[in-house]
Amino acid sequence: MPKAQETVLEIDLGALAHNYKTILSQVPENVKFMAVIKAYAYGNDSINIARKLEELGADYFAVAYIQEGVRLRQAGITTPIMIFHPQQENFDQLIENCLEPSLYSDRLLTDFIATAEKLGQKDYPVHIKFNTGMNRLGFSPKKVETVFERLATTSAIKVHSVFSHLAASDDWQEREFTLQQINTFRKIAARFVEEFSYEPILHVCNTSAIFNYPEAAMSMVRCGIGLYGFGNDKEIDKKLKPVGTLKTLISQIQHLEEGETVGYNRTFKATRPSRIATLPLGYADGIHRKYGNEKTGVLVHEQFAPIVGNICMDILMIDVTDIDCEEGDQVVIFGEQPHATDFAAAGKTISYELITGISQRVTRRIIQA
Known part of the structure; x- marks a missing residue:
């Protein structure tokens, strides 16, 4: 065996392509694919991962912070990028780089609308997150009407997607709770369509849910850990390759x-x-x-x-x-x-x-x- 030169993390883009195609095969036709590449693409290399996924046809990217999105834009990535956890002090930079915020609280929604109006934006794409049981981030289902009323007061932003996050889609013992989350989200989505007369992109499935709850794929799925070769289940792991x-x-x-x-x-x-x-x-x-x-x-x-x-x-x-x-x-x-x-x-x-x-x-x- 040849001698090694240094400590390295080898990133196999062929394995990434295999995982993307394997996961996509579980998704109904015409459902969009959001690739989660936060945290340097789960510790790999977000720029090279993003370039490969862009080549493969991913519809959306998602990262946690605005600076992660800026870094991708500076590297020439043009695919839409959602920011899971935007902060008010960087909203100008977010808009300047055509990044799309997840809005999950009254404060965030109000502040982003104010920034978008100040900058003269029209129908700027945003994503509204509802908390259906994860109890981490998101508007409460009880606040649906309040959120909708606030959205109706401005033309500076437009909701491109409505989404939620499943707490235990990898755990069959929590199947009842997961189905309850999915059902709650469907009701919220239906109320949105009734209120605004159009259907935004709807997404609730993470990697585990793509395999375990394919009926919940709706119009987009979000995949993170699966792209890098891990499925939260030994049988799913066998289908994937570590990147x-x-x-x-x-x-x-x-x-x-x-x-x-x-x-x-x-x-x-x-x-x-x-x-x-x-x-x-x-x-x-x-x-x-x-x-x-x-x-x-x-x-x-x-x-x-x-x-x-x-x-x-x-x-x-x-x-x-x-x-x-x-x-x-x-x-x-x-x-x-x-x-x-x-x-x-x-x-x-x-x-x-x-x-x-x-x-x-x-x-x-x-x-x-």
Whole structure:
């Protein structure tokens, strides 16, 4: 095997295309597709991911913050971009960059209308979010009439979509609650059409709901984690391919005698003569201390090597006593194997937290389709 040069996150655009097409095959014809590329496209590379998804035909993008959208516009992305969590102090910049806000509170709606009117906008596209049970962001269903009355007072904005967010579409034990959310949203949507005599884009399905509640696809679906190879279900995971593979190299190999210890606080003690490999990767890169002390491991020449001792800021150690390897050899932290879902579970967390937490100091290497 050739020697590795540095720690890299390889981003496979072929895997992205596979996931996009696999997910799209679950969606009824003529339903739009919103690709969620917030948080650097879930820790990958939002610009290259967006360019590939634009090429594949995604109808909408969604990010969390205005600056994320500005960055995409500066890179030449022209697809409509919804901002999940816009803030009033950046509304001018949002409009300047043709970004579309999600409006979910009285304050936000009032402030955005004021800004749009001040800037002389006409029918500026906005998205109205209703809270149907997530209890995180969104107008209460009880405020439907108040929201509609406020929207009717201005021509500066126009509602392009109405949406909500499902709380547990991946959990069959919560099926009744999920169906209740979907039903509540349908009622809100029907009232909107009755009030304004047109149907905006309607969307409530996230990745899990695309697979588990295809009847709720409505006129658009929003997909985030699935695009990057994770479906919140082992069977769905089998249909998808991880886009990101985190790789590093062996910096040095230490030879320990029985009884010698490794790392801070000496939490690993060799019970036999051992070979311990040091890797240039640590909690500053997103591999947190919770994965240390043999909670999980990595692959060296396709063989499992447990992480030993406490993970350091820039370094972690693995036991390679039974593996034929040398300094400079490549190590796979997660990808197809170990799968990020399993790696994350060893730290009692989820793939989302692991992959979005990979530091920006880790080099991104694009693998073309």
